[in-house]
Amino acid sequence: MDFQLTPDQIALRDTARKFAREEMVPVAKGYDQTGEFPLPVIAKGFELGLMNMTLPVELGGLGLSHFEQALVVEELAAGCAGISTSMIANDLALLPILIGGTAEQKERLVKPFSETLRFASFGLTEPGAGSDVSGLATTAVRDGDHYVLNGSKMWITNGGHADQFTIFATVDKKAGRKGITCFVVEGRPEGLSSGHHEDKLGQRASNTVALTLENVRVPVANRIGAEGQGWEIAMGTLDNSRPLTAMLAVGIGRAAMDHAIAYAKERKQFGQPIASFQAIQFMIADMATELHAARLLSYEAAAQLDAGQRNTLVSSHAKRFAADTAMKVCTDAVQIFGGYGYSKEYPVEKLFRDAKLIQIYEGTSQIQRMVIARELLKG
Known part of the structure; x- marks a missing residue:
């Protein structure tokens, strides 16, 4: 490994450090006290290119390496971990599409996030399935050209502000982990609702909610990978x-x-x-x-x-x-x-x-x- 940063990497790190010191540190205490969503700070970070950093260039991203993104995240976290968590939540939510999605799905479901400030959320954890992911209970039943999703998700970062959700559900409970399948829910369709912002111990600037899915219809075209690949x-x-x-x-x-x-x-x-x-x-x-x-x-x-x-x-x-x-x-x-x-x-x-x-x-x-x-x- 080469431990020497390139001039571009140093400039990137310094940009993130300056942003953290000038835009995050002065307001971190206030957002921690109120628990409000730090949208003005996040918007400034988006304009600087401090979000969606590893998205490929062909999808409108900066195409930064994971190592370079790590440099940025350390600096942001030193400013405020709660604000930082909200800024990098898109990465978690969009990663399943980048990993298992088709070229068409990436173009349709990922690229728009590099063009305007939007939020996506990652829905894996449930009230009864945290560490035991294979025990998730959210179901997906095929109905023609759609799946019908029912269940609950917990601790969803940015869930109160997102307009796209990556949801993991099972198409066959008896199959255990082999039934888990990944879906993308666009917008806030009928049957999808979010709970109140959790009053947390720390990282209070990060929006965290529960999600409820009641007969939410998701097109088959929004299934990521095959059934059972979730x-x-x-x-x-x-x-x-x-x-x-x-x-x-x-x-x-x-x-x-x-x-x-x-x-x-x-x-x-x-x-x-x-x-x-x-x-x-x-x-x-x-x-x-x-x-x-x-x-x-x-x-x-x-x-x-x-x-x-x-x-x-x-x-x-x-x-x-x-x-x-x-x-x-x-x-x-x-x-x-x-x-x-x-x-x-x-x-x-x-x-x-x-x-x-x-x-x-x-x-x-x-x-x-x-x-x-x-x-x-x-x-």
Whole structure:
């Protein structure tokens, strides 16, 4: 691997960093308090090309590499993880189409997102099927040239604002994962409804809702892949998205470390800055080492995608380690701030709350360990 960034990559990273500092950081606290959808910030990011970054050039995208997208996501997450999650949610929702769709489907269902600011949502998790994806209960019944979808989806990012939904449903419950099939629901057809915005612990600027599908009719032309290929498409999508989720964690942790370092230099106890105490120095040193390791794991997972390699093992390493590292770094940052770290007046409290979600969504840290063990044991 070449660890030297090209001039173009440096410029891209710096653009994202400037955007995060100037457009996200000043408003992050306000959106965290209100839970409002940060549409003005997202619109500015779209105009700068900080959304839909890896869409192929032929579909109107920038055609950036996964590695380059990872560089951007770290910078955005250091600004605000909630806003960042809403900005990259399209990538997750459109990936199944890019992975399993036909040329016609990509042109019709993906390209429009590079032309105007629109939101798509990814619908896999259900009230009774989170980590156990194969247990999903949403059904799809063929009816002539359509499928009729019924069921519920949970924790749908941007679901209250999206006008396109990638939904996984089963055409045969008895078949388990072999019955799972992928569909794209366009617009908000009759029978599709979204619930209230969830009042979450962290990443509160990210819109999160439940979806209900009651006899929603979807054209056969909007089925992605063949019947029963949904499991494979979903797992391929998560392999692609894990490096980004890992970089979200790295960005959150880096911001917490930066705040901790600045505070340790200013805060005085016993007549000297607490940064002069070895106990504080060791905490900061561990933060830096573990974040650096998490970043490199994420880089490798993204680089494997760019090389066309299967990255299941390394992407699970990256997501698990980065998520747990971010939580540890943020916990230590709160500790360095002491009582002030527990106050909403100071930034590390929000980062602490934002970090927790990375250990849960897109495969919990425990699920990542299961994936890692499975990959190793099967050789």
